[in-house]
Amino acid sequence: xxxxxxxxxxxxxxxxxxxxxxxxxxxxxxxxxxxxxxxxxxxxxxxxxxxxxxxxxxxxxxxxxxxxxxxxxxxxxxxxxxxxxxxxxxxxxxxxxxxxxxxxxxxxxxxxxxxxxxxxxxxxxxxxxxxxxxxxxxxxxxxxxxxxxxxxxxxxxxxxxxxxxxxxxxxxxxxxxxxxxxxxxxxxxxxxxxxxxxxxxxxxxxxxxxxxxxxxxxxxxxxxxxxxxxxxxxxxxxx
Amino acid sequence: xxxxxxxxxxxxxxxxxxxxxxxxxxxxxxxxxxxxxxxxxxxxxxxxxxxxxxxxxxxxxxxxxxxxxxxxxxxxxxxxxxxxxxxxxxxxxxxxxxxxxxxxxxxxxxxxxxxxxxxxxxxxxxxxxxxxxxxxxxxxxxxxxxxxxxxxxxxxxxxxxxxxxxxxxxxxxxxxxxxxxxxxxxxxxxxxxxxxxxxxxxxxxxxxxxxxxxxxxxxxxxxxxxxxxxxxxxxxxxxxxxxxxxxxxxxxxxxxxxxxxxxxxxxxxxxxxxxxxxxxxxxxxxxxxxxxxxxxxxxxxxxxxxxxxxxxxxxxxxxxxxxxxxxxxxxxxxxxxxxxxxxxxxxxxx
Numbered sequence: 001x002x003x004x005x006x007x008x009x010x011x012x013x014x015x016x017x018x019x020x021x022x023x024x025x026x027x028x029x030x031x032x033x034x035x036x037x038x039x040x041x042x043x044x045x046x047x048x049x050x051x052x053x054x055x056x057x058x059x060x061x062x063x064x065x066x067x068x069x070x071x072x073x074x075x076x077x078x079x080x081x082x083x084x085x086x087x088x089x090x091x092x093x094x095x096x097x098x099x100x101x102x103x104x105x106x107x108x109x110x111x112x113x114x115x116x117x118x119x120x121x122x123x124x125x126x127x128x129x130x131x132x133x134x135x136x137x138x139x140x141x142x143x144x145x146x147x148x149x150x151x152x153x154x155x156x157x158x159x160x161x162x163x164x165x166x167x168x169x170x171x172x173x174x175x176x177x178x179x180x181x182x183x184x185x186x187x188x189x190x191x192x193x194x195x196x197x198x199x200x201x202x203x204x205x206x207x208x209x210x211x212x213x214x215x216x217x218x219x220x221x222x223x224x225x226x227x228x229x230x231x232x233x234x235x236x237x238x239x
Numbered sequence: 240x241x242x243x244x245x246x247x248x249x250x251x252x253x254x255x256x257x258x259x260x261x262x263x264x265x266x267x268x269x270x271x272x273x274x275x276x277x278x279x280x281x282x283x284x285x286x287x288x289x290x291x292x293x294x295x296x297x298x299x300x301x302x303x304x305x306x307x308x309x310x311x312x313x314x315x316x317x318x319x320x321x322x323x324x325x326x327x328x329x330x331x332x333x334x335x336x337x338x339x340x341x342x343x344x345x346x347x348x349x350x351x352x353x354x355x356x357x358x359x360x361x362x363x364x365x366x367x368x369x370x371x372x373x374x375x376x377x378x379x380x381x382x383x384x385x386x387x388x389x390x391x392x393x394x395x396x397x398x399x400x401x402x403x404x405x406x407x408x409x410x411x412x413x414x415x416x417x418x419x420x421x422x423x424x425x426x427x428x429x430x431x432x433x434x435x436x437x438x439x440x441x442x443x444x445x446x447x448x449x450x451x452x453x454x455x456x457x458x459x460x461x462x463x464x465x466x467x468x469x470x471x472x473x474x475x476x477x478x479x480x481x482x483x484x485x486x487x488x489x490x491x492x493x494x495x496x497x498x499x500x501x502x503x504x505x506x507x508x509x510x511x512x513x514x515x516x517x518x519x520x521x522x523x524x525x526x527x528x529x530x531x532x533x534x535x536x537x538x539x540x541x542x543x544x545x546x547x548x549x550x551x552x553x554x555x556x557x558x559x560x561x562x563x564x565x566x567x568x569x570x571x572x573x574x575x576x577x578x579x580x581x582x583x584x585x586x587x588x589x
Contacts, residue, residue, distance in 0.1 A: 006425035008478040008507035009535035013426040018473050047261045047476040049499050052426075054476030056261075059510075059536040060543050131264035132474060132499030135373055139474070175264075176373065195363050195375045201263035 002027070002075050004068055007054055012064075014071060015052040020141065025129050028053055029206040030083050034074045040067070048205040049130045050139070088125070088208040090231040091173065091188050093164050094219040095121075099187035106149050106166060106183050117185065118213055120144045121171065126209040136175030136193030136201045140209060143171045155181035162188045164211070175201075189214075189223035190231065202232070240304040241354070243387045244338065247299035252358060252377030252389075253351075253494075254290040257366035261498040267479065268368040268376065271349050271452060271494050271517035274412060275313030277546050279353030282310035282330045282404050284395070284555040287546065290360065290367035291353040292383070296520065298341025298350055299383060303333040306396040308355035310404070311339075314347020314414075314518050328411070330355075330404035332397065347414055347518035356393035371452070371495065404553060410545050412514045417443075417524040420512040422482060423532050427472060427503035431484070435463030439482075439505060440529055444489060448521040452495040454483075455516065457525065461487030462505065474499045480508030480516070482527075491516060509535035511542045 007013035014031060017024040028048045035046055035055060042062030047054040057067055095118045096103040107114045126140040143166065151167045156179060159165075163174045165182030174180065175193035192202050203209065214222070243250075253276065256269025270276035270293055277287040292299070298316045310330045311318045318325050318341045325331055327350070333339060341350055360367050360377060369377030378387055398404065428436065444459035462484050464470055470485065476499055477483075481492040483502040491508060492500075493516075508516055509530065519525060530538075 006423050006507075006532055007476065007504070008480060009423050009509045009532050009539060011476075011478050013476065015426065015475075020473060045259055045261055047498060049475050050473045052475055054261075054478070056258075056478075060540050064532045064536055130474065130499065131262065133264060133497060135260070135263060135265040137264050195373070200260070200364050201265070203263075205262060 002031075002078075004071055004075075005052075009064075010059055011054050011056045012067060012071060013052050013054050014075070018051050020050050020129065022127065022141075024051065025127065025206065026083065027078065029086075030078055031074065032205070033083065034078060035071070038070070038074060040070055042067070049132070086127075086206055086208045087204075088210060088233050089203055090233070091164075091190055091209055091211050092214040092218065092222055092231070093122075093186040093188050093211050094214055094216060095164075095186035099219070100164070100185040102152075102165070102183040103185045106147070106185055109149060110146060112146075117147065120147050121185065122211045122213060124210075126171070126211075128203055128205060128207045128209055130205045131201070131203065134175060134178065135195075136203065138172055138192075138203050138209065140170065140172055143169055145169075147171070149183050151181035152183060153181075155179055156184075159184065160187065161193075162190070164188060186213075187219075189219050240388055240390045241307070242302045242304060243299050243383050243385060244302055245300040245340075246383045246385050246387065247294050247341070248297040249295040250299045250383040251293050251369040251371070252290050252360060252383075253293045253368045254366055255288040256368050256494065257364050257370065257376070260364055261476070264498050265364065266370060266373070266495050266498060268370045268452075269366070269494050270351065270368075272313050272351070272514040274514040274542065274546070275349070275351045276353070278328065278406060278411075278549070279310045279312040279351045281546065281550045281553050282312070282328070282406065283308050283353050283355040284398055284553060285353060285355065285357055287550060289353065289357045290377070291351050291358070294341050294350045294352065296344045296348055298343075300338060300340040301352070303335060303337045303339070305335050305391075305394060307333050307391065308395050308398050308401070309333060309339065310353050311341065311350055312353070313350045315345045316341035316347075316350040317343060317345050318350075326405065328406040328408075330398065330401060332401060344520070346416070348520045349517055354391055355395035355398060356391045359390040359392040398555070406549060410549070412511070412542075414515060414518050416519065418515045418519070419526045419528055420515050421509045421528050421530045421535060421538070422480075422506040422512075423509060423535055424506045424529055425504075426475065428505055430465050430468040430472070430503040431505055432463045432465050435465075436505070438462055439489070440527055443524045443526050446519045446521050446523050446525065450519075450521055452493055454493050454496060455491045455519070457489045457491070459488070462489065463487070464503070468503065470503065471501050472503050474501045475504070477504070478507050480510070480513050482506045482508065493517070509538060511535070511538040 256267040374380035444457035
């Protein structure tokens with residue numbers, strides 16, 4: 001059962017559980033949509049995570065008790081809430097070579113060929129549970145167990161933006177240049193995060209991601225053109 | 240235009256932050272002491288959320304290249320204009336060629352310099368705040384450098400009643416280097432033992448030298464977890480002022496904090512007391528006192544009312560009707576020969 005907790009005097013935390021699960025994510029998404037649709041005055045921002053939705057509000061416009069009641073009401077109506085299908089974003093990846101310097105290592109570790117790693121990595125539809133850590137960084141669920149790989153013992157000082165990697169049971173994309181210890185298997189020319197673009201960050205919590213392999217020529221073309229719309233489509237595999 | 244002769248220790252452009260993008264992992268940033276930022280803007284007739292300079296401990300030295308109106312608020316950095324001491328929390332006119340210096344924080348840790356007409360810098364994702372780690376906002380995402388120049392967007396060389404534009408100290412938060420800040424419990428208070436909660440609320444903590452715009456690490460008696468809690472949680476959102484406990488020691492999450500994190504949070508510093516915390520330096524002491532959300536919000540509303548009143552007093556323009564709350568009605572009432580013009584505002588949502 002969901003709980004409404006205090007996270008500050010300007011925010012409430014609506015908590016749905018304390019594990020990573022598709023069912024909790026479904027509730028988080030349904031509740032986020034319900035609060036958005038309710039258009040509650042004074043609510044400034046919603047932050048969905050694995051476990052909860054933080055509802056930020058302005059206490060000079062909306063008091064704690066009233067907001068608590070409104071959110072409680074929305075929670076009660078949640079079971080019947082109609083959740084639209086998740087959007088899917090298709091992420092082109094150039095696997096291996098300088099773009100994925102650890103592809104061979106990952107393949108060797110699991111007694112596979114690089115092609116098999118690519119096959120297993122592009123097969124699932126990943127669920128983006130939440131974003132955090134840095135702008136546009138997605139916490140994806142759904143990596144095939146056969147690809148689970150520990151982090152590098154010595155992290156790299158600089159991982160270029162767009163790098164696609166594996167760390168333990170997680171796979172993800174670095175939205176901007178940063179240090180890190182992930183095993184890098186490829187790189188996408190898609191800019192998931194571009195602060196100058198009207199839609200600065202392409203992926204939202206609850207969206208689904210699919211990777212597909214591209215070659216060097218396609219990588220260069222997409223890097224120059226970077227039309228994100230062609231990769232986003234509605235209706236994934238969500239109920 | 241203004242030119243920086245000395246950059247100071249860490250001088251950045253900040254407004255009230257980049258709100259609306261936390262769900263995408265984008266830190267809010269913005270002024271560490273939002274009260275001081277808003278006060279500075281009000282004094283020079285700006286909108287309260289206008290971008291200004293945030294100086295840290297050692298302030299910058301600035302040359303004015305044209306006549307400008309400015310105000311210094313927040314910590315007392317012993318500011319001088321052409322070598323003559325000037326007051327904080329007061330608006331001044333500087334002539335072309337004048338030099339403003341903020342040599343060293345006598346008290347507090349962060350000073351704000353607001354300029355009438357605002358800074359002519361591009362908004363990125365709805366804000367001019369500098370996000371240092373992401374390299375965006377303010378001066379191309381970087382702190383001010385020696386020789387940096389910033390133009391003003393709508394420069395003003397005079398303001399009505401300039402000599403009256405000051406704020407007496409009794410309207411300010413109770414700044415100091417040994418402060419009590421109030422906090423609300425939650426959202427993971429049940430992951431701490433009763434003894435742990437008592438420890439936190441009854442002992443002073445010392446700000447360590449690991450304190451920056453992202454977070455303040457404090458040293459003091461260890462805060463005990465509840466039995467069975469390993470000190471980690473599945474990631475959750477993080478608010479400005481959130482009190483995370485790692486290895487028994489508190490870290491208060493500040494303006495540049497990450498949006499989510501996996502450490503349990505005992506509580507959150509109330510919004511009205513964040514300025515007190517933001518003005519602490521390494522070695523300063525802080526006590527934490529729990530309050531109810533209702534009490535915290537009452538304090539916050541009082542603080543906002545102070546700013547509202549000052550804003551009305553120093554406003555340059557009649558209020559924009561679009562920014563006013565919706566009106567339910569307006570009445571002219573005569574009482575004892577005095578005419579009152581009553582505006583009835585709709586309260587909250589219906």
